[in-house]
Amino acid sequence: AVIGAGIGGTSAAYFLRQKFGKDVRIDVFEKGTVGGRLATVNVEGKDYEAGGSVIHPLNLHMKHFVKELGLSVPDNQDSLMGIYNGDEFVFEESSWYIINVLKLLWNYGFNSLRMNMWVEDILDKFMRIYRYQAHDYSFSSIEGLLHALGGNDFIQMLNRTLDETMQKAGFSQKFIYEVVTPIMRVNYGQGVNISSFAGAVSLAGTDSGLWSVKGGNKLVCTGLLYASKAQLISGTVIAVEEKTRPKHTGGTVKLYEVSYNSTSGSASDLYDIVLVATPLNRKMANITFRNFNPPIPEFSNNYHQTVATFVHGRLNASFFGYKESSYFSLADIFTTENPKLFINSLGIVSPVQNKPEEAKQPMGEAVWKVFSKEPVTKEQLNLLFSAYDSVKEKKWLAYPHYSIPKNCPPVILHDRIYYLNGIEWAASAMEMSAIAAKNAALLSYHRWYRNADMIDQEDLNEKLKTEL
Ligand SMILES: Cc1cc2nc3c(=O)[nH]c(=O)nc-3n(C[C@H](O)[C@H](O)[C@H](O)COP(=O)(O)OP(=O)(O)OC[C@H]3O[C@@H](n4cnc5c(N)ncnc54)[C@H](O)[C@@H]3O)c2cc1C
Numbered sequence: 001a002v003i004g005a006g007i008g009g010t011s012a013a014y015f016l017r018q019k020f021g022k023d024v025r026i027d028v029f030e031k032g033t034v035g036g037r038l039a040t041v042n043v044e045g046k047d048y049e050a051g052g053s054v055i056h057p058l059n060l061h062m063k064h065f066v067k068e069l070g071l072s073v074p075d076n077q078d079s080l081m082g083i084y085n086g087d088e089f090v091f092e093e094s095s096w097y098i099i100n101v102l103k104l105l106w107n108y109g110f111n112s113l114r115m116n117m118w119v120e121d122i123l124d125k126f127m128r129i130y131r132y133q134a135h136d137y138s139f140s141s142i143e144g145l146l147h148a149l150g151g152n153d154f155i156q157m158l159n160r161t162l163d164e165t166m167q168k169a170g171f172s173q174k175f176i177y178e179v180v181t182p183i184m185r186v187n188y189g190q191g192v193n194i195s196s197f198a199g200a201v202s203l204a205g206t207d208s209g210l211w212s213v214k215g216g217n218k219l220v221c222t223g224l225l226y227a228s229k230a231q232l233i234s235g236t237v238i239a240v241e242e243k244t245r246p247k248h249t250g251g252t253v254k255l256y257e258v259s260y261n262s263t264s265g266s267a268s269d270l271y272d273i274v275l276v277a278t279p280l281n282r283k284m285a286n287i288t289f290r291n292f293n294p295p296i297p298e299f300s301n302n303y304h305q306t307v308a309t310f311v312h313g314r315l316n317a318s319f320f321g322y323k324e325s326s327y328f329s330l331a332d333i334f335t336t337e338n339p340k341l342f343i344n345s346l347g348i349v350s351p352v353q354n355k356p357e358e359a360k361q362p363m364g365e366a367v368w369k370v371f372s373k374e375p376v377t378k379e380q381l382n383l384l385f386s387a388y389d390s391v392k393e394k395k396w397l398a399y400p401h402y403s404i405p406k407n408c409p410p411v412i413l414h415d416r417i418y419y420l421n422g423i424e425w426a427a428s429a430m431e432m433s434a435i436a437a438k439n440a441a442l443l444s445y446h447r448w449y450r451n452a453d454m455i456d457q458e459d460l461n462e463k464l465k466t467e468l
């Protein structure tokens, strides 16, 4: 049983099928829509990404899925970004690359270049996961997985704020406040007090070459579900309980009973292995693990509310200090931390079926995506837009509310119950869920067949270098 049909659950079904073969029955339970936090919203007849939207060029699982499923990627449209501090823009991009380089150097010295190098170095180590997983290695904890990638440095990154790490590394306060904080706000709705690891992933989320899936990222989930030949059960799992049952061959076997509610009533079924692919949070999943001894603990895992508001209208450039709106050319606005600001960011978005002629035109009518902690009020919309005709709001419990220090929840909840979403406490992103899914599929396989040598191996990086 796989509980949840987001990118984590559907990729888990896909990887389980690869490992366990064609004869195994795989059921995927979903209480809402396939895709979970990958979802679109319809504004005036066109669909826009409302949840997970951008994918990094080095997110190799996502890349592989798109290729394998025959999906495609829309043309990328360049847009100019500005950073607003509540009074004025502290940074504005130009359409000339060389001007941007000079502006960054003038404002922040070599901070920007050094930051790119820092993120690149982390990404280099992070990429080791693909080699480990290609060789079938698995990990029984998130900390173990991260340690295998980047040693103690990665573990330390979980337990230190981005602010502290960057200050210690000599980045300037101005750069952290004016550039790094706005990136954290747009991606995780939080400031530089999040862990350095989540911070590095968020910074990678502003690299060049980001992409998305034509027709919507959720198509990856429906495609994976189909490719896995799993059965989708539309229902809400309410409980998991261990049961002892007689075997046909004599003796007994321990199985997990998954109880769920669906439109046709309550039902339950028995499984050898259960993968939980949803945050175990009362507000999000509300699954009870009945009669386990020792009990499966409840993790204190508070998720951060982020509201995505889609507005079709004309931006009010004067709100951002522009006297002459025809000079305004920014299509992405990030913000610094300022209590008087009621939004985290706003930017023009293209429909998931975008066509090249639908270019981003800041001062024309466009669809803007506004990220905020609280719903945007009518008065606030009237400040942001000089005219608008339609508004759609999507409220998310989006990603963990990151705090330091924080241990990641376990991967193994019970003998054959595995939890994928603990990885979000390192960092939440589509690729992170796909990595956790492959890890859980490999781990459950190796534990089932008792391949101890494929679990938690030390010095994998060195070992695989010599193997090659
Ligand atoms: C606004 C927003 C923007 C984001 N932007 C990006 C981005 O640009 N790039 C990126 O990489 N990531 C982004 N993310 C993060 C990314 O979307 C998530 O990390 C990822 O989609 C999580 O996938 P998942 O499958 O692990 O969880 P989910 O997508 O949450 O899937 C869990 C599923 O389980 C189902 N479920 C829950 N409880 C039960 C139950 N009891 N019974 C049955 N089913 C149940 C839910 O309905 C859900 O469908 C963003 C997230 C948000 C919210």
Ligand SMILES: CC(C)=CCC/C(C)=C/CC/C(C)=C/CSC[C@H](N)C(=O)O
Residues within 6 Å of the ligand: 051, 052, 053, 054, 055, 056, 059, 123, 126, 186, 187, 188, 201, 202, 204, 205, 347, 399, 428, 429, 431, 432
């Ligand atoms: C996992 C690795 C190595 C990289 C992932 C980088 C990435 C794509 C990070 C984005 C994470 C995230 C939660 C973004 C949320 S907002 C995205 C976007 N700016 C938007 O406007 O929707």
